[in-house]
Amino acid sequence: MPDEKETISITEFLETCPPSQAFLISDLTQWLSLSTRSFQAVNTPPLQLHCTHEQCNGTRFFRCISGATALDSGESKDIFLNYRCANCLTTTKSFALKAIADEKNHSGALQKYGEYPPYGPPTSPKLMKLIGPDRELFLKGRRCENQGLGVGAFVYYRRVIENQKNRILSEIKKVLETLKAPDTAIEAINNAINETQFSKSMDIAEPTIPEALFINGHNPLKLVYRALSDGIHNHSDEHCLGQASSIRIVLGELADRLAQSLKDEAELTHALNRLLNPN
Numbered sequence: 030m031p032d033e034k035e036t037i038s039i040t041e042f043l044e045t046c047p048p049s050q051a052f053l054i055s056d057l058t059q060w061l062s063l064s065t066r067s068f069q070a071v072n073t074p075p076l077q078l079h080c081t082h083e084q085c086n087g088t089r090f091f092r093c094i095s096g097a098t099a100l101d102s103g104e105s106k107d108i109f110l111n112y113r114c115a116n117c118l119t120t121t122k123s124f125a126l127k128a129i130a131d132e133k134n135h136s137g138a139l140q141k142y143g144e145y146p147p148y149g150p151p152t153s154p155k156l157m158k159l160i161g162p163d164r165e166l167f168l169k170g171r172r173c174e175n176q177g178l179g180v181g182a183f184v185y186y187r188r189v190i191e192n193q194k195n196r197i198l199s200e201i202k203k204v205l206e207t208l209k210a211p212d213t214a215i216e217a218i219n220n221a222i223n224e225t226q227f228s229k230s231m232d233i234a235e236p237t238i239p240e241a242l243f244i245n246g247h248n249p250l251k252l253v254y255r256a257l258s259d260g261i262h263n264h265s266d267e268h269c270l271g272q273a274s275s276i277r278i279v280l281g282e283l284a285d286r287l288a289q290s291l292k293d294e295a296e297l298t299h300a301l302n303r304l305l306n307p308n
């Protein structure tokens with residue numbers, strides 16, 4: 030994310046800057062020549078944004094589908110820009126902006142009132158699946174994180190993990206079962222699922238996590254639990270923001286590893302079946 034005081038291009042501004050802050054823009058306007066007249070208008074270059082359409086599911090070019098917005102030198106105006114994915118022609122992105130043009134040089138300042146879908150990099154679909162019903166709560170945490178609201182992000186993420194502890198533990202149990210873990214480990218994870226007190230449940234579950242789910246040699250459940258129990262008391266918003274980001278990243282990695290472990294096992298079983306029963 031660029032600093033508020035540096036001058037950036039309108040492309041960078043629309044693609045990467047969060048709402049509420051004003052940024053200096055080097056190429057805010059351009060001269061447009063139509064058959065009947067020439068005028069200065071807001072520059073609307075193509076943007077590279079994440080498209081969630083099943084046909085795209087990645088970064089694609091979006092083109093502006095709003096008509097030209099006139100903006101004279103020295104003029105201040107509230108504007109809407111609507112963009113659409115150039116690949117699927119379905120997904121749209123809308124920006125509500127305050128624009129102030131400089132007296133010369135096509136530069137100026139821009140501030141986002143808001144955008145829809147909301148600002149922020151995409152979240153892994155595997156993580157969304159893991160947290161299931163608390164998707165919306167999680168996305169609120171993500172929005173807080175994107176706007177630098179550390180305490181808010183931390184509290185939302187903690188709520189999601191506490192609410193969904195049994196979904197997460199049940200996925201871990203599936204991996205233990207496919208790995209043919211000892212009965213004692215399955216029993217322990219069942220006890221953790223049945224334990225309603227979050228901290229006790231985590232204490233029971235932690236030692237059962239198979240190494241296949243470890244992240245760089247660390248137990249992901251232990252990392253997340255440690256960060257959550259540290260809490261937000263007496264910590265700066267900045268510290269909480271760091272903790273919230275780390276919790277989200279580790280949870281995302283865990284979701285990937287859970288999905289991968291189950292997929293690997295399913296593929297292996299399928300391959301074995303094919304070799305054992307060639308006909």
Ligand SMILES: [Zn+2]
Nearest residue numbers: 080085114117
């Ligand atoms: Zn698309």
